Amino acid sequence: MLLKKRQYSKGKAFRHAALGPRGAPPTPDPRLLKWVTPATLNAQTTVCLAYATTKQVRQTYLARDWVEPRSLTQRYAPALAGLTAAQRWRLLSRL
Numbered sequence: 449m450l451l452k453k454r455q456y457s458k459g460k461a462f463r464h465a466a467l468g469p470r471g472a473p474p475t476p477d478p479r480l481l482k483w484v485t486p487a488t489l490n491a492q493t494t495v496c497l498a499y500a501t502t503k504q505v506r507q508t509y510l511a512r513d514w515v516e517p518r519s520l521t522q523r524y525a526p527a528l529a530g531l532t533a534a535q536r537w538r539l540l541s542r543l
Contacts, residue, residue: 488514489541516540 478498485493485508495504520540521528528536 483508486511486514487537489537 479496481497482494485495488511495508520543528539531539
């Protein structure tokens with residue numbers, strides 16, 4: 449009996465730890481969780497949560513608040529008039 453108590457105390461018998469109460473949903477796999485960065489002058493990209501870096505998180509927050517620069521939209525307004533969003537982004541990214 450003493451041998452069994454030592455095994456339990458050293459974690460040899462219990463290899464799995466409980467992460468939540470009984471009946472709780474399982475923890476989602478971070479390899480399956482993804483988010484999409486908003487499109488700016490660059491196309492939108494998909495970032496996997498398991499392999500996300502701080503740079504990708506920072507770029508996602510910056511892309512959420514991105515707006516076209518006023519100087520470009522005012523200066524090039526005649527050239528941008530009548531273009532679709534994709535054509536507009538291509539033209540602005542070349543400048």
